[in-house]
Amino acid sequence: MSENILDVIDLSVEIPTRHNILKPVDGLNFNIKRGEILGVVGESGAGKSMAGNAIIGLLERPAHIADGEIWLNKKRIDNLPAESMRKIRGKEIGMIFQDPLTSLNPLLPIGEQLTETIIEHLKISKKEALDRAITLLEEVRIPAATQRINAYPHQFSGGMRQRVVIALALAAEPSLVIADEPTTALDVSVQAQIISVLKKICKERGTAIMLITHDMGVIAESADRVAVMYSGQIVEIGKTYNIIKKPRHPYTVGLMGSIPALKGDNERLVQIPGSMPRLNNIPPGCSFHPRCEKAFEPCYNKRPLLSKIGDSKVACWLYDEGYKNG
């Protein structure tokens, strides 16, 4: 049994507004082990980024953690002062965002950005840091890294920039990397390169990775386990194969059916009617019930909790022993 790098317990994020309190993240429970990639999927607005930002302590006010605990390497981090959290970011948790340009300084050569980060966190000499920067660039498969160390971000293509961001995120050898849509803005060929780099570092260094994306294909290629989010909650979590091939929650079933296939006949796509509820209008009970064709009596007012079904965990009354047989 490998150890947990990240433990998230009952995590809730709230945004107070003039009229009410919004809950973009509502009672999340999950963990990520050493060397494991956990995929987090769900429609736009499901709360994926909010959850990621809560873990790295980058929620933008007025959003804040209202409940729950976050443990990194058996150390509680959700209640740390901002200054200690700033030190953890970059050193113990690396971050990769969708747009590589937000993480890179356009005016600095990439080598300088890398060595700066390395020196800040690792306390090694400039020379050692430079060697390390080159190794990192090689590790993320930047060709001719030694020659390119003095190049500026704009001299790189989109895919190469994203690889530099990955190198930057890895600079201090963090034990956890949170990657929020790292391949969404990229072409498939470049996407494939990024995924292979992420898998490689995960395997070789034992880094735990939280991979946020809405692309099931990316998940299928890389994640060990998947958490499916719907309106701020995890509705199903389990091994990637089970989630993709044997989805249990009606939302996961719909999500999987709506993806056009690459093989076989061009059947009509499965359609989940309607769209995700707005935060100020979350339905009571199971928040998926207005879109669920299986909805029945308990769904309208009782919230289903994640419970173990086979290898997975599912939050749906259909699988509840008490209701199963009517």
Added chain:
Amino acid sequence: MASKNILVKVNSLTRIFDVSKPWLNRILEREKKQFLRAVDDVSFSIIEGESFALVGESGSGKSTVAKMVVGLLDPTKGSIIIDNIDISDKNKKEELRKLRAEIQMIFQDPFASLNPRWRVDKIIAEPLKSFKLEKSEKQISARVDELLSLVGLDASDGRKFPHEFSGGQRQRICIARALASKPKFIVCDEPTSALDVSVQAQILNLMRDLQDEFGLTFLFISHDLSVVRHMANHVGVMYLGRIVEIANPKVLFENPQHPYTRMLLDAIPDLEMSNKERKPIEGEIPNPIDPPSGCTFHPRCPYADEECKIKIPAPINIKGIMVACHGVARGRIPAKQ
């Protein structure tokens, strides 16, 4: 089956952009003018009632083709014939005016393409008014209600503003507006790329239903190969401004000919979870301002030889597949296992 009537014919379409620095900078820095061939010698035709898709990576020239086909951008070279009318023929003003109502476009970003200050009913009525398709206000409003229900919205939604809708609903509004002028031909540039898969499924199903109902012809642009496979009767694969292969999607996915098509298909993450070991993808898309000589794919192609470096491959036809590759022409490319 009805006779196969070609509705859209694109011949040797080329578009060159001048991307030079300003004149003074050029003089001071002793630089030549720079040109970018965004679209280079592209030809295809679309049969009435069918969908032709263009796929390719970012910057391959898909949107530039789309803009020329709907008349938003003039070609540098080549011609576009829609419903037997050459759309650059300035002598046919009256025919062109009529034709314009028959061609509509749907864009990627459903929010940017809707006027935020207009109510939805006004947005949808706009083409009815500008093409003078309905006479009285009453007829217009009846038609708007009909269009809203056609795309799965409610007549009462007409009184709302775009920001009150989700992304998928906004794309439905765009589709309703596009259908207002009873077009024959709709150009869709990444119509679902900004949407979630579940919402994408709603929109793709809707587009197929509308096509069946009204016999619409689509030029469908996407970088998502699974979407293209689902929607198209024929697929053209673009690389650096040129079409390298045209085939029907089944053939293209099962038996891709061109080395670039193969690479692209290999790169798609698949849900089969077959755990196949992937070949790492070679290289990056070259700089379009200074593209490689000959076949522009040659620096990344495992089958490139001397001929590929000097000669642009001409398209050839094999069993209904159009492919532009020396390797394929000379039987040098092994069959796909």
